[in-house]
Amino acid sequence: MRIRPRGPRGIVEGDLTPMIDMTFQLIAFFMLVINFSDVEQDQRVTLPASELARPPEAPYEHPLTIHLTENDRFIYGGREVTQLAQLRSALLQETQIILRHTTKKLADVTVIIRADENAKTGLVQQVIQACQELEFERFALRGKFSKDEKIGEL
Amino acid sequence: MKIRNTDRREHIVLQMTPMIDIVFQLLIFFVFTFKIVDPEGDFNIRMPSASASQSSEPSETPLLKVRLRATPDRELASLQLGDVVFDGRAPFFQLQSEIRSLVGDAAGPGSADQEVEIEADYDLKYRYVIRAITAITGYVDDNGQQHKLVERIRFAPLKQ
Numbered sequence: 001m002r003i004r005p006r007g008p009r010g011i012v013e014g015d016l017t018p019m020i021d022m023t024f025q026l027i028a029f030f031m032l033v034i035n036f037s038d039v040e041q042d043q044r045v046t047l048p049a050s051e052l053a054r055p056p057e058a059p060y061e062h063p064l065t066i067h068l069t070e071n072d073r074f075i076y077g078g079r080e081v082t083q084l085a086q087l088r089s090a091l092l093q094e095t096q097i098i099l100r101h102t103t104k105k106l107a108d109v110t111v112i113i114r115a116d117e118n119a120k121t122g123l124v125q126q127v128i129q130a131c132q133e134l135e136f137e138r139f140a141l142r143g144k145f146s147k148d149e150k151i152g153e154l
Numbered sequence: 155m156k157i158r159n160t161d162r163r164e165h166i167v168l169q170m171t172p173m174i175d176i177v178f179q180l181l182i183f184f185v186f187t188f189k190i191v192d193p194e195g196d197f198n199i200r201m202p203s204a205s206a207s208q209s210s211e212p213s214e215t216p217l218l219k220v221r222l223r224a225t226p227d228r229e230l231a232s233l234q235l236g237d238v239v240f241d242g243r244a245p246f247f248q249l250q251s252e253i254r255s256l257v258g259d260a261a262g263p264g265s266a267d268q269e270v271e272i273e274a275d276y277d278l279k280y281r282y283v284i285r286a287i288t289a290i291t292g293y294v295d296d297n298g299q300q301h302k303l304v305e306r307i308r309f310a311p312l313k314q
Contacts, residue, residue, distance in 0.1 A: 016170055023177050030184030035191055048284035051294050053195030068280075112196065115280050120228075122276030124283070125312050132203035140196035143284050151246050151289050 044069045048117035049146035060110040060140070062102070064094065066127055068115035074127070084123075088130045095134050107137040114142045197287050201308050218256070218270045219310070220249070220286055224278035233286070250289040250303075257303050273310035 045067050066087070067075035074081045077094075081087050095106055111131050115124045128139055223231040233245045240248040257268055270290050274283050292302045 016174070020170075020174065020177070023174075023181055027177065027181050027184060030181070030188055034184060034187060035189070041191070047194065048281040050195070050197075050284050050288045052288050052292055052300065053193075053197070054300070055193055055195050056198075107202075110198075117279065117281035117284070118228075119280045120276060121222075121274040121278045121280050121283050122312060124280055125274075125276075125309050128201060128309060129312060132201065135203065137200055137202045139199045139201055141199060141284065141287065142194055142196050143288075145193040145195050149288075151244070151250055151285065151293065 042067050042075055042114070044073075044075065045114050045116045046070070046118075047114060047142055047144040049149040050143040051145070051147060051149050051151065053143035053145045055145075056140075060112070062098070062104055062109045063112050063140075064091075064109055064136075065112040065114060068113065068119045068123060068127065070116040070118045072120065072123060084126055084130060087127070088134075091130065091134055095136075106135045109136055110138040110140050111136050112140045112142055197284070197291060197307070199307055218253075218268065218304075220270055220272050220290065222272070222274040222278055222282055222286060224275035228277045228279050230278065230282045246285045246289040249286065250293055253290055253303050254293070267306075268304045269306040269308065270304050271308055271310050276312070 065076075069075065072082075074084070074087045076087055076090050079090070081090065098104060098106060098109060111128075113124060113127060115127075124141075131139070219236055221232075221234045223233075225231040230245070233240045233249060235249055235252055238252060240246075240252075242248075253270075272283065272286060272290075274286075287307060290304050290307060292300055294300055
């Protein structure tokens with residue numbers, strides 16, 4: 001069988017312009033929405049929703065984050081702690097680091113409490129109390145912003 | 155002056171391959187580092203320990219006490235402000251209205267002096283406390299504007 005020649009063979013170049021356009025658009029989008037801030041989040045904690053929980057205008061000078069999960073566990077510095085006494089000793093270590101290596105007072109440190117919406121209120125209070133005993137004064141109770149969480153409908 | 159003949163321009167072919175390679179690498183990097191972060195916010199509470207707070211001068215306005223009681227399955231059983239019990243539908247909205255009438259808010263900046271103490275049962279789910287704090291600290295009007303009510307909030311000492 002004779003194969004017919006298919007005409008002049010040349011390099012077929014597709015038009016790349018639309019693809020490059022789209023790719024640049026995507027890159028621009030992702031560059032704008034990228035968030036390098038080191039948000040201390042944890043999947044084990046579902047924050048309570050509130051319509052007034054707006055992000056702070058300026059970052060805290062010396063934040064210290066304590067997570068409290070639904071099943072009464074504390075997460076501090078990436079470690080999961082089950083006993084309040086363990087948390088207390090970890091915090092004590094932190095206070096010594098702050099006092100020795102920085103010029104800050106403990107009253108200037110903000111303790112961010114990220115407690116789960118189903119956590120026990122008493123446990124949150126115990127964490128606050130433990131911090132107070134170590135002379136921390138500023139606390140930030142964290143919640144997630146939600147427009148749907150209208151106080152009139154709850 | 156003699157102008158050079160520029161008609162014999164060479165057709166310059168741009169090498170697109172390296173650029174597309176890099177662009178795709180960048181795209182992949184951004185796609186993988188992309189994470190959707192829910193906006194989070196804080197309720198700031200300044201609560202020195204009991205011994206330190208005694209030395210500070212007492213506020214002239216009376217302390218308002220909000221009491222939250224829990225049912226055995228840790229839901230909200232009752233909510234009260236002083237002696238007023240809020241029951242029925244939207245108890246937190248009732249609490250907010252009561253606080254607004256007490257603080258004398260006319261969409262103003264809120265009261266700096268007024269202090270509210272929250273006393274909650276140990277087992278109560280934390281979300282109810284945040285709801286109460288939301289009701290006490292402020293409200294959002296129909297235009298989406300935030301108004302502050304009471305900024306000083308503290309927890310009552312724990313009863314074991």
